[in-house]
Amino acid sequence: xxxxxxxxxxxxxxxxxxxxxxxxxxxxxxxxxxxxxxxxxxxxxxxxxxxxxxxxxxxxxxxxxxxxxxxxxxxxxxxxxxxxxxxxxxxxxxxxxxxxxxxxxxxxxxxxxxxxxxxxxxxxxxxxxxxxxxxxxxxxxxxxxxxxxxxxxxxxxxxxxxxxxxxxxxxxxxxxxxxxxxxxxxxxxxxxxxxxxxxxxxxxxxxxxxxxxxxxxxxxxxxxxxxxxxxxxxxxxxxxxxxxxxxxxxxxxxxxxxxxxxxxxxxxxxxxxxxxxxxxxxxxxxxxxxxxxxxxxxxxxxxxxxxxxxxxxxxxxxxxxxxxxxxxxxxxxxxxxxxxxxxxxxxxxxxxxxxxxxxxxxxxxxxxxxxxxxxxxxxxxxxxxxxxxxxxxxxxxxxxxxxxxxxxxxxxxxxxxxxxxxxxxxxxxxxxxxxxxxxxxxxxxxxxxxxxxxxxxxxxxxxxxxxxxxxxxxxxxxxxxxxxxxxxxxxxxxxxxxxxxxxxxxxxxxxxxxxxxxxxxxxxxxxxxxxxxxxxxxxxxxxxxxxxxx
Ligand code: GLU
Numbered sequence: 439x440x441x442x443x444x445x446x447x448x449x450x451x452x453x454x455x456x457x458x459x460x461x462x463x464x465x466x467x468x469x470x471x472x473x474x475x476x477x478x479x480x481x482x483x484x485x486x487x488x489x490x491x492x493x494x495x496x497x498x499x500x501x502x503x504x505x506x507x508x509x510x511x512x513x514x515x516x517x518x519x520x521x522x523x524x525x526x527x528x529x530x531x532x533x534x535x536x537x538x539x540x541x542x543x544x545x546x547x548x549x550x551x552x553x554x555x556x557x558x559x560x561x562x563x564x565x566x567x568x569x570x571x572x573x574x575x576x577x578x579x580x581x582x583x584x585x586x587x588x589x590x591x592x593x594x595x596x597x598x599x600x601x602x603x604x605x606x607x608x609x610x611x612x613x614x615x616x617x618x619x620x621x622x623x624x625x626x627x628x629x630x631x632x633x634x635x636x637x638x639x640x641x642x643x644x645x646x647x648x649x650x651x652x653x654x655x656x657x658x659x660x661x662x663x664x665x666x667x668x669x670x671x672x673x674x675x676x677x678x679x680x681x682x683x684x685x686x687x688x689x690x691x692x693x694x695x696x697x698x699x700x701x702x703x704x705x706x707x708x709x710x711x712x713x714x715x716x717x718x719x720x721x722x723x724x725x726x727x728x729x730x731x732x733x734x735x736x737x738x739x740x741x742x743x744x745x746x747x748x749x750x751x752x753x754x755x756x757x758x759x760x761x762x763x764x765x766x767x768x769x770x771x772x773x774x775x776x777x778x779x780x781x782x783x784x785x786x787x788x789x790x791x792x793x794x795x796x797x798x799x800x801x802x803x804x805x806x807x808x809x810x811x812x813x814x815x816x817x818x819x820x821x822x823x824x825x826x827x828x829x830x831x832x833x834x835x836x837x838x839x840x841x842x843x844x845x846x847x848x849x850x851x852x853x854x855x856x857x858x859x860x861x862x863x864x865x866x867x868x869x870x871x872x873x874x875x876x877x878x879x880x881x882x883x884x885x886x887x888x889x890x891x892x893x894x895x896x897x898x899x900x901x902x903x904x905x906x907x908x909x910x911x912x913x914x915x916x917x918x919x920x921x922x923x924x925x926x927x928x929x930x931x932x933x934x935x936x937x938x939x940x941x942x943x944x945x946x947x948x949x950x951x952x953x954x955x956x957x958x959x960x961x962x963x964x965x966x967x968x969x970x971x972x973x974x975x976x977x978x979x980x981x982x983x984x985x986x987x988x
Contacts, residue, residue, distance in 0.1 A: 480522025508540030748862025753804035957986030
């Protein structure tokens with residue numbers, strides 16, 4: 439009896455690995471093209487850290503003319519959640535991170551290197567496991583859970599490393615004929631890798647992000663095939679990333695310490711190892727200390743948070759690039775109008791420790807991005823968001839599309855567009871006062887500022903309506919009239935004049951225009967008042983001003 443007999447008893451019907459090696463040939467890509475993947479487990483809602491990995495992996499593949507694929511790692515079927523795959527696929531789609539290959543919904547996929555869902559690749563893993571058994575590098579383990587637990591306690595008591603290795607790997611030493619006997623008798627077993635590593639020796643590894651690291655060689659006989667016939671993460675990683683032609687494994691740095699094992703698996707399976715880039719997690723500052731963004735504690739950890747708030751997906755993507763490479767910010771300053779796709783992302787410039795999540799920065803990016811949209815784009819995107827999240831906003835915008843477009847066009851499409859909108863959930867507050875129906879619905883609370891004498895305000899507004907206001911004025915004329923109004927009431931025409939001789943004036947043109955602004959809009963801060971008057975139209979302006987002085 440030899441290893442081949444054992445392999446045939448365990449896997450009588452699987453194909454030879456040469457079948458798979460031919461079926462999935464080396465990819466025909468141009469020199470330097472990088473193949474990356476995002477390989478989530480469908481075990482919970484999509485985390486911003488997952489999107490971060492996908493953004494990086496896709497960008498690196500795209501910018502080298504390579505391939506980015508999505509692989510669903512569903513070998514831990516107990517932890518799987520309903521609609522887990524759909525949530526991943528849809529989230530990627532929402533954030534424009536759809537893969538070139540892989541799952542496109544719960545069942546369907548695109549690409550020639552599939553199936554891209556691990557639970558459908560059982561016989562592939564088994565073929566490679568059989569290959570290892572034949573080489574004497576994998577063996578059945580009959581240890582029961584209680585046996586392993588007992589062993590662990592003994593190891594702990596003896597202050598030894600825990601695990602299945604060296605003298606502790608008892609099933610490694612079962613003679614082949616005995617093992618075959620046990621299997622034939624229907625004893626339950628799993629398959630373990632027979633590690634030839636020596637932990638006294640070190641392996642040197644160069645991680646694309648973390649740089650040079652060294653680790654002791656792996657000597658654990660890890661499980662490769664579980665009792666349900668499915669592989670463990672480690673084994674599936676080696677088989678899949680080999681067959682799928684991954685050149686760069688970009689993944690969370692919780693896997694860094696598994697590198698010695700993974701390199702060993704690639705070596706014993708006769709595969710060329712990929713490059714590894716281990717990404718540090720996104721961190722959050724709390725009470726002066728840094729910690730990982732947590733699924734449990736932080737709502738912003740879920741990608742759905744951004745969708746619900748109506749932060750454009752572009753802004754989230756750009757923010758993630760921003761934390762990936764610290765030179766992005768500089769690049770953005772120099773290339774304000776260039777598509778972020780043009781930025782050259784470098785894995786080796788990524789931070790070794792985790793970047794800090796900064797909501798203010800994200801919202802700033804979002805404001806800048808929204809400021810560049812046309813009124814029509816804002817309208818369409820806001821409606822698409824409101825459709826799902828805000829019935830009021832949808833109604834408001836759709837009541838009179840033409841008017842809404844005018845409202846959204848205020849301070850837009852010019853050199854210094856308005857930057858006051860960070861997310862669609864802010865939009866209603868930002869524009870609602872420009873709709874007469876809404877404006878007159880409630881009694882306005884006018885909070886006057888420097889000029890707050892009711893009588894004076896009344897006189898200023900009356901004078902403005904009767905002597906100065908003309909909806910057809912151009913901007914310069916309009917502004918000159920605001921200055922004339924100021925002069926009439928003893929306020930400086932220019933702020934500068936006022937600052938030079940404050941004793942000569944009651945205030946300046948800014949104080950006067952604030953009065954008009956507050957009467958017109960109910961607010962002290964608004965975009966350009968000239969543009970607002972143009973959008974409101976003569977009737978509305980007069981009505982609003984008269985209402986205010988009542
Ligand atoms: N399924 C693994 C995880 O979600 C993937 C790790 C990897 O990218 O290789 O952590």
